[in-house]
């Protein structure tokens with residue numbers, strides 16, 4: 257698939273430090289999850305190169321922060337334009353290494369690029385404050401200044417968007433960055449880095465350290481231990497988030513964490529059931545269920561339970577599973593064999609504990625799993641507690657609104673939640689009661705660049721996107737001027 261790029265020079269396999277492509281002393285292989293085909297061998301860097309990247313970023317910082325906001329904005333805007341001009345190639349690279357269907361991959365390119373556009377605009381609006389004086393001989397002000405060298409560690413499920421959502425606000429604020437993309441999807445990341453260079457982002461301001469899974473751990477340790485790195489942004493599992501937080505305690509770093517979810521999707525009896533079915537399908541099966549905001553648990557009120565379950569299963573049966581490059585496919589492969597094992601474990605557990613299979617339920621050849629819906633789910637099942645991160649929808653039954661809220665909140669996670677209702681009182685009651693950072697009401701998809709994305713409880717810290725997405729990349733400085 258990569259032989260057909262319009263611009264083959266976007267296919268980079270070396271890492272980027274201080275504006276130079278670095279081959280490293282060893283390489284790691286990247287594969288297509290749909291076919292198992294070998295795609296490329298990528299530079300496998302370690303602690304020494306990470307130190308070099310930190311030093312390069314720190315050296316590049318003064319000139320980058322000295323640029324005017326508008327100068328940085330113009331460069332970011334150029335990067336946005338280049339990402340969009342290369343949407344087809346970036347989409348192809350993404351489908352090849354990540355597996356999501358090509359239209360979905362191109363959609364992610366637009367979504368990922370939109371953060372660059374948004375923060376190019378926000379760069380010009382990092383406003384300070386003047387405060388009323390407590391003494392007429394003084395004047396009080398608040399400055400917002402770039403925090404310093406930032407590190408971003410990103411996952412494979414959104415190979416571009418999880419990078420731009422962190423890197424664009426950092427660059428806009430005047431911070432240099434070091435990116436450690438996921439080892440399963442480095443090619444999209446490196447292509448985006450190449451376009452950043454073409455856009456005029458200066459050497460050292462954007463560095464990308466590629467590494468295999470063992471070296472990623474070592475690179476993470478160096479980034480966390482560094483006094484120079486002032487901020488770590490991470491999207492990935494809660495388990496790794498906790499490790500990074502612990503490792504960052506000695507240097508008291510600011511952290512933005514976007515961790516696991518366990519999204520509930522509640523259908524009340526007053527819902528528009530057909531609309532709920534569409535929303536459920538979009539929310540569950542996007543990216544083969546491999547997003548942290550994918551619905552994981554479906555709670556449906558007794559009186560509409562069978563209707564919803566039957567309609568939802570019928571809709572899921574229409575899903576076409578296959579290679580993301582094939583026309584009409586809406587569910588690609590899972591990212592790796594371990595992901596498939598997890599889905600299978602959750603499905604088998606649900607069946608063993610009384611689940612009724614409405615559709616799917618089995619592995620297919622290769623790294624594919626049937627889109628699966630299981631009714632009569634109960635709280636003892638593993639899927640009630642753990643995020644499946646795959647194409648499996650368990651449907652639980654509830655009687656009262658309070659019961660649904662309690663079940664939805666019965667998790668240490670609090671990222672996205674969804675519910676369907678047409679009762680205005682209930683919409684406000686339930687929205688306020690759900691312990692989640694995001695609530696979708698009568699929608700199954702809610703992310704976009706100008707809204708605050710993030711979680712509460714153990715789903716993370718901070719918000720990405722929107723004007724709030726800049727907060728973690730600036731420090732507030734209070735000036736008190738006397739002798740006026």
Ligand code: ADP
Nearest residue numbers: 409410411437438439472473476492493496499
């Ligand atoms: P996922 O559940 O999405 O596979 P992970 O949390 O395992 O997510 O990985 C997300 C990112 O974190 C990847 O870039 C991976 O290389 C990196 N990573 C995993 N473990 C560590 C670690 N101990 N230190 C630093 N980075 C890590």
